[in-house]
């Protein structure tokens with residue numbers, strides 16, 4: 001029997017280690033902003049809290065509020081950007097399969113056909129030069145490319161701007177989990193969408209922020225979040241993906257807390273690295289943490305394609321490990337019918353990447369237990 005298939009000792013009691021526990025501002029933190037809503041009697045439709053939150057988020061990213069749009073979720077934000085680009089109906093939207101299903105779902109909701117392409121083995125993201133070489137071999141009209149910034153890592157916006165300049169294919173970046181990582185990034189015309197879901201590093205429950213230096217596109221995205229209205233004239237039919245004043249209230253409270261909360265994330269990340277690094281060295285694991293930034297996930301690539309077996313072994317010991325991106329989107333029945341190129345890197349990642357318990361205030365002893373248990377499982 002393979003060592004990884006061995007059962008955990010039956011009689012041993014294990015502490016349950018949860019995969020993730022969101023931590024948003026408390027009712028007390030949010031209350032002053034809720035009181036402002038009561039006073040203004042303005043509940044949605046770009047009210048004062050949404051406008052001032054947008055300005056604070058713009059400041060976070062070192063851009064102008066004119067280059068910033070908020071949305072009800074990253075999925076709604078991606079749809080709003082794709083619709084704003086006014087692409088040919090049913091044209092192809094090149095997407096990685098190595099992502100969360102919201103990425104291809106937003107292409108389908110924008111009346112595009114997802115076409116799955118493979119990611120780079122080391123960056124886990126699409127590569128502009130590789131993609132350029134693949135384009136002549138893809139049959140059909142390519143409307144857009146959706147690039148995903150994987151698990152808190154940045155992508156090179158300038159390189160994707162160049163890709164668009166050279167191919168005339170617009171690019172949208174799904175940077176759902178990267179609101180901290182992109183704070184020092186040089187933005188360009190390519191729109192970048194950040195999630196503010198409860199599981200993200202600055203969470204409001206459901207929400208998103210979108211950045212682009214293309215003022216015309218930003219205006220159209222804003223319109224798209226509001227049924228297509230900017231003035232009284234609708235040029236492209238839109239949806240309702242506005243951020244309400246209530247989400248904006250949570251966003252303000254989250255930004256008030258952010259300097260302290262970020263320090264807590266940095267400390268947790270540093271501790272997590274300190275216990276995992278020796279295990280990584282011993283077993284040749286790749287730890288997936290963004291540089292000089294914090295993110296809400298801890299992903300590890302095994303040198304072998306034994307992710308499922310390792311996860312089962314962690315789970316029987318009370319550690320609720322899983323795979324955030326599973327085996328890639330194409331493995332889901334709903335997506336299996338869509339066209340795709342070679343996806344061998346994605347398939348390998350699906351068989352070798354495991355996601356470990358990790359959140360802002362996860363107890364240190366639990367992180368140590370996760371590292372120690374992983375070590376034991378890997379040595380068989």
Ligand SMILES: Cc1ncc(COP(=O)(O)O)c(C=O)c1O
Nearest residue numbers: 073074075100102174176195197
């Ligand atoms: C890569 C990616 N894209 C999009 C989303 C969807 O974000 P939201 O929940 O804000 O719609 C997620 C959510 O985790 C994600 O991981």
